[in-house]
Amino acid sequence: MDKIIMICADCEGDHHQIERIFNAFQEQKIKGNFFFVGKTAEENKSLVKEIAQIHNVDSHTYRHANLRKFSKENQREEILHGKHVVEEIIERPTYGFRAPYHAINRDTVEILNEEKFIYDASVLYYRYNMKNVIEIYPSWFREWTGLYEFLHLSPRLNWKFTKLLFKLLNPLVIAVHPHYSGRNEVHTAAMVEFLTYAKEQNARIMTIPDYLRENKPGSFPIATKATKDQNKDSANSDNQGEGIGDRK
């Protein structure tokens, strides 16, 4: 069985940090998932458009709020505002969501169902019946943070731990943050070192929609540009890019 990795960048960092992650993915020739905070997307429109040409792009609320502190209706507003801002920039619909701080509650699950999200990649600490929404569970993974800095630990340390997770979990769903892994060359190099290792182990590093198309047939019929580039000779490769209109 193929080893699968889905790498997800939670984009709430500054332009250079996001660009560093994007460039690293490009250099590694991998396709990843970028969950943009709406406000961050608004501040980096051309970069978001450029990323969406190649990678999967979804939303991560509008203001990076802790949804568990919100009423249901305020949650809905925060989630949909973020989604619509991102969709307007990339000029195609999005179908996935990641909550800031992995913090959701029953109201969030209801909203994701009511608003017809296909998948969610938030659930780490809490467990809910996600109903029709497919959960892409993030794997336990602690990216380099201020705590590492305080302890004078190397950014490579967490990626060594990730190598262990890679041996244990399939698929492995990694969340990276531009403000950590894109912080500077040293941090990005630590991420790239892991990606290089994973590729040497023949891991397939893929987008969530591509994973769902392969593993949950019918769940995600919409083809994206990212898929087109990957499966140039697939019979389905016409009419891709917008992802609109051929949802069954």
Ligand SMILES: [Zn+2]
């Ligand atoms: Zn976040």
